[in-house]
Amino acid sequence: MRGPVGWWRGKSTPAKVETYTRWSFHSFAVVEGGVFGLSVLRQAGPWPGTWLLLMVCGHALTCAVTAARALDWTRGRRPQPVRLLWTLAGATAVVAVAAVGIAERDPGNDGVVTAAGMVFGGVLIFGAGTIALGVRDRRRVVAIVVGFAVGAGLYAFPLAVPGLTALSTTVMVLSGAGFLAFTSVFSVWLLNAVYELDEARETRTRLAVAEERLRFGRDLHDVMGRNLAVIALKAELAVQLGRRGRPEAVEQMIEVQRLAQESQRELRAVVRGYREADxxxxxxxxxxxxxxxxxxxxxxxxxxxxxxxxxxxxxxxxxxxxxxxxxxxxxxxxxxxxxxxxxxxxxxxxxxxxxxxxxxxxxxxxxxxxxxxxxxxxxxxxxxxxxxxxxxxxxxxxxxxxxxxxxxxxxxxxx
Known part of the structure; x- marks a missing residue:
């Protein structure tokens, strides 16, 4: 039974890059749901923290599923997961709004407010970065990142949040979401490039084989074409002379035999040169x-x-x-x-x-x-x-x- 090492070695280089890319985005979900969520639970306390943790874990699971479907679409195995992308966008907005609502219910608790702020910014960053994985148009990727960042800043004004805090939130979401979006775009580009290089290498190998076959075919044509044409003419002449009872028919058949033997020698020389390697x-x-x-x-x-x-x-x-x-x-x-x-x-x-x-x-x-x-x-x-x-x-x-x-x-x- 093969272990993890044998399983990894059994993959081709493009498959290894694809596996690494997939698990990299799954690790983002682990970071969001595990490390990030547990930090929120520790800061907010049992009850508010539990609700925030559950929302973060649900959002992280949605991000992981979306990333997997988006990569399948990138490789042409599935259609573009448009509904799933909209679902992730909606889930991101709902979790962000819910986090702010939890903070507003207990504004005097600094731990809850801090934890809710972390959830608010975190889900926007991970959500925008994952959505960018399922979009090919670079302008749309930029629009998604800027839209999430601007939305985070505008949402702070009705809550009477200080302008400096709203600005810092906008910058944080813009930089974090921009980094994850760039990572998504670059990962997709690298994955496609590796597969294209592998296909190009296979194509080059097939072309080399085809070129060698053409060369061998040209050599055979050059060697055998003329001789076979002469043999055909000599044989036809011998048939005509034989029907007339002319003794020259024997001489023509002797010439045909000589040409056939010469063609055999030339064919062996061509094959020997083809089979020998320097x-x-x-x-x-x-x-x-x-x-x-x-x-x-x-x-x-x-x-x-x-x-x-x-x-x-x-x-x-x-x-x-x-x-x-x-x-x-x-x-x-x-x-x-x-x-x-x-x-x-x-x-x-x-x-x-x-x-x-x-x-x-x-x-x-x-x-x-x-x-x-x-x-x-x-x-x-x-x-x-x-x-x-x-x-x-x-x-x-x-x-x-x-x-x-x-x-x-x-x-x-x-x-």
Whole structure:
């Protein structure tokens, strides 16, 4: 059974930002209902304090529900909670008026008056800040904050409140509500930006795959198009000559056979060039892609001097490892090391941020693809956890003895 740490690691980066944003606004409700409400209860005494506490807790619960629905609307999961926003605005006004009414019933009790004043200003601040979360128009957000602040000041005049006190109340509500409204607007902007960046990264990956497919398709068209056209013409000519009983039909079919064999050789050359990977280019590409994703990637070692088959094999390992780091975890750091010792080239890729739920399936089809591509190399590949929240992939490929031809060895991939 996964604990809180595993639950948190199992989330993607945008989901983590969304969870953090949600609980931040829920914490505002906790502050209002718990810390703020208990302070009111302590100052006002049992009976007035209990009524004030209940009103504050009810208002805080309404703020929490409104914030959750507003964030759902921001992510396009629900319609805009217009009725709930108006309900919160009405509840804020009712609680503020009720708090003033409680203070007026016992004007000689300084504790009750102070507690009621705290409730009056507090619900206006938290109410305006939460309502701003469900409004996209910045002008409306400003109007909401200014309206709550002006309303707080104007309400003080019929009660014969001194002008300085009314002004200070207006400034307090304006600054507090303005800060919470700015926090709401900025949080929504940040949440949307994180999701858009994540979608842009996925789009970039799909475009890169599509571009590679187009390149491969163009290469196949360039290689096979002309040959197939000639083969078709030669075959048609051979059919015509054969129907006439001409001996030249055999020569045309021999030419067709030659063209077909040549096309096979050219096709193998294209596929071989497509499947081979340059290790230096793969290391630089993996470092650049991981850095663009916000992952600190350190590369040590140089592929200089390694035989081409070994570089190609390890290049595919780097490509697969970088893909796994991006797709199957939430890494912050990745270390790639390449060293040559005892006649073997060893490549190690280690990263943190491994999700607990995916430790068992990290190798998956990626290693199956490597097994298919690198079935002709005599090496090993080990992949698995390397401590708490870390994952390590290590590939070893033997080097041909010095002075011998660099024949393509075979590899056995074991996970």
């Amino acid at each position: 290790l230096a280019a793969e290391l630089a590409g993996a470092q650049g892609v991981l850095a663009a994703a916000g992952i600190d990637c350190a590369v040590t070692g140089s592929p200089a001097g390694l035989p081409a088959p070994v570089q190609s094999a390890l290049g595919w390992v780097v490509r697969e490892a970088a893909t796994n780091v991006l797709r199957h975890g939430d890494a912050r750091r990745c270390a790639v090391s390449l060293r040559v010792a005892d006649g073997r080239a060893e490549l190690s890729v280690e990263n943190d941020g491994v999700r607990e739920a995916s430790d068992g399936d990290r190798p998956g089809s990626g290693l199956a693809g490597l097994r298919e591509r690198l079935s002709e190399l005599d090496g090993t590949l080990r992949a698995g956890p390397a401590g708490r929240g870390r994952f390590r992939l290590t590939a070893e490929v033997p080097l041909p003895p010095a002075g011998t031809a660099a024949t393509r060895p075979t590899i056995e991939v074991t996970a």
